[in-house]
Amino acid sequence: MTQTLDAPPQGAARRAADWFAALEDAFRARDVERAAGLFASTSYWRDLVAFSWNITTVEHRAGVTDLLTATLDRTDPSGFAVSEEPEEADGVTTAWFTFQTAVGRGKGLVRLVEEDGQLRAWTFLTTLYELTGHEEPRGPGRPRGAEHGVDRQRLTWAERRAREEAELGRTTQPYVLVVGGGQGGVALGARLRQLGVPALVVDRHARPGDQWRSRYKSLCLHDPVWYDHLPYLPFPDNWPVFSPKDKIADWLESYVKVMEIPYWGSTEVRSAAYDEAAGEWTVELVRDGEELTLRPQQLVLATGMSGKPNVPVLPGQDVFRGEQHHSSAHPGPDAYAGKRVVVVGSNNSAFDICGALWEHGADVTMVQRSSTHIVRSSSLMEIGLGALYSEEAVAAGMTTEKADLVFASLPYRILHEFQIPAYEQMKERDADFYDRLEKAGFWLDWGDDGSGLFMKYLRRGSGYYIDVGAADLVANGDVHLVHGQVVRLTEDAVVLDDGTELPADLVVYATGYGSMNGWAADLISQEAADRVGKVWGLGSDTTKDPGPWEGEQRNMWKPTRQEGLWFHGGNLHQSRHYSLYLALQLTARHAGIPTPVHGLADVHHTR
Numbered sequence: 001m002t003q004t005l006d007a008p009p010q011g012a013a014r015r016a017a018d019w020f021a022a023l024e025d026a027f028r029a030r031d032v033e034r035a036a037g038l039f040a041s042t043s044y045w046r047d048l049v050a051f052s053w054n055i056t057t058v059e060h061r062a063g064v065t066d067l068l069t070a071t072l073d074r075t076d077p078s079g080f081a082v083s084e085e086p087e088e089a090d091g092v093t094t095a096w097f098t099f100q101t102a103v104g105r106g107k108g109l110v111r112l113v114e115e116d117g118q119l120r121a122w123t124f125l126t127t128l129y130e131l132t133g134h135e136e137p138r139g140p141g142r143p144r145g146a147e148h149g150v151d152r153q154r155l156t157w158a159e160r161r162a163r164e165e166a167e168l169g170r171t172t173q174p175y176v177l178v179v180g181g182g183q184g185g186v187a188l189g190a191r192l193r194q195l196g197v198p199a200l201v202v203d204r205h206a207r208p209g210d211q212w213r214s215r216y217k218s219l220c221l222h223d224p225v226w227y228d229h230l231p232y233l234p235f236p237d238n239w240p241v242f243s244p245k246d247k248i249a250d251w252l253e254s255y256v257k258v259m260e261i262p263y264w265g266s267t268e269v270r271s272a273a274y275d276e277a278a279g280e281w282t283v284e285l286v287r288d289g290e291e292l293t294l295r296p297q298q299l300v301l302a303t304g305m306s307g308k309p310n311v312p313v314l315p316g317q318d319v320f321r322g323e324q325h326h327s328s329a330h331p332g333p334d335a336y337a338g339k340r341v342v343v344v345g346s347n348n349s350a351f352d353i354c355g356a357l358w359e360h361g362a363d364v365t366m367v368q369r370s371s372t373h374i375v376r377s378s379s380l381m382e383i384g385l386g387a388l389y390s391e392e393a394v395a396a397g398m399t400t401e402k403a404d405l406v407f408a409s410l411p412y413r414i415l416h417e418f419q420i421p422a423y424e425q426m427k428e429r430d431a432d433f434y435d436r437l438e439k440a441g442f443w444l445d446w447g448d449d450g451s452g453l454f455m456k457y458l459r460r461g462s463g464y465y466i467d468v469g470a471a472d473l474v475a476n477g478d479v480h481l482v483h484g485q486v487v488r489l490t491e492d493a494v495v496l497d498d499g500t501e502l503p504a505d506l507v508v509y510a511t512g513y514g515s516m517n518g519w520a521a522d523l524i525s526q527e528a529a530d531r532v533g534k535v536w537g538l539g540s541d542t543t544k545d546p547g548p549w550e551g552e553q554r555n556m557w558k559p560t561r562q563e564g565l566w567f568h569g570g571n572l573h574q575s576r577h578y579s580l581y582l583a584l585q586l587t588a589r590h591a592g593i594p595t596p597v598h599g600l601a602d603v604h605h606t607r
């Protein structure tokens, strides 16, 4: 065990150092039982790729034993070192650490508690951050750019880039094809580029950022800037707290250029089939109207969690004389001043669209079918995100990387326990606001167990509104509120299940988005989608019935039951953080490093 602190460690530092020394000793002796004994009887070890070649959480000593039995020998972990002064609070010692494995370098965060007079791990996060021999060319290892000296074959940077572009897909194949060039696809594209893995990002939109440009015009990000940085290139400190959608779109477009991401716009993937024997995909695409085939070995669907609109099919839609569209196709309010608009739905998009329509003088009715969780943006920023992602956190020395790791270190099994008090605080602070909404008849909820927004996002990816003002319009009746299920349309009205008729010139279906495994079914096959199981959400492994608790976001950023198929996406925070682990898994496969996956015994994943 190496101790990086200069003076002999005292107090918390001493205790953490002793715990790591004991852990390393047990690891060196390959004594799984002794190592598991260093964990508390209730404990959680979350591993991001370092030990498991998976994203996985194991629980309690039995889970630790299981993980170590399968992985200790081949991982050969060593060099555990506490990397900064541990903190002590409420009987928990929290320590950052670094370590090495047989193939790479890792970092992590442990929370130690006392149990039976012994210091034991309560939560333990291990993450791989680089592969030995495949370090990114950064800092002292950055490229030189100019090649001094003389060379008659010299090509400029622009010439090399042009040649690379001309060859890609013709004489060279990408090892990884990323379908979808939104924030998820480009974050991964940037990482793969840095790691030297031949990759190509394709998108059916013409320009990077069009995903955001094409959304309703009033949209600004709901998450604040500190939470939204992309890898390598944080937003400058004059960037607005909430990015307007066209500004973030331009940033994504610049990002693709600056990070030199191989990117084809106006390119649609039509189908993909995996050839087991050859270990590669046959992907049929149409680029600028021209059909072509690519043969990557790895296929990443970064096609968006909010990319497949759920549009209800209702009797009467064909006779309705007004306009109707899904929220994803809503152009904005300009054309609807003085018009009667029915917005079906009561989550984020519904509120944003209702607010903008009202501002433009439309007569707006919101149809609420089931309850919604609402949290005020200011309260969420202060109470929910402030400690990790805020100007104050930055001033206190919190980096984005550290914040992401702190967040990742809270196991999903108990994350709600950390969230509930925060949402109770918000409920109390904004009691008057909630009271007014309830008096207006709005159905509110706080998630299944009172754990609020983030858990709802992880579990379902929907069912909430981060209030930036439009909730008041519902509370004071400026936007009319009705409850029920839309059952049909007439020539000029929306009809609810209780018979209520809502006259309408425009109907907006703010009815959300379908799951990402729908994309796998569309592009590959239903059979492949079924084999993979649900994508997104926390809970049991849905390919088995009833499946064991997985403890992770299903199928995201990790090996799936379809060899060579991966899913990537989520909000900007997730795209940033988890793209690293996905990129490392792909890099290892490209480099031929063995990647035996723990927890997917029925999948060999040799490549």
Ligand SMILES: Cc1cc2nc3c(=O)[nH]c(=O)nc-3n(C[C@H](O)[C@H](O)[C@H](O)COP(=O)(O)OP(=O)(O)OC[C@H]3O[C@@H](n4cnc5c(N)ncnc54)[C@H](O)[C@@H]3O)c2cc1C
Pocket: 179, 180, 181, 182, 183, 184, 185, 202, 203, 204, 205, 210, 211, 212, 215, 219, 220, 221, 222, 223, 267, 268, 269, 270, 302, 303, 304, 305, 306, 307, 349, 523, 568, 569, 570, 571, 572, 573
């Ligand atoms: C109204 C709204 C507001 C949101 N606000 C926020 C926010 O404030 N903060 C936040 O972090 N997140 C927000 N999100 C959620 C999420 O971050 C965004 O949806 C984001 O765009 C997701 O990025 P992505 O890269 O995963 O997917 P997308 O941006 O949806 O990109 C997927 C891409 O895949 C392409 N594609 C799909 N199929 C194919 C195919 N067959 N061939 C080629 N290309 C294909 C699509 O053209 C699309 O460009 C919001 C979402 C919506 C709808």
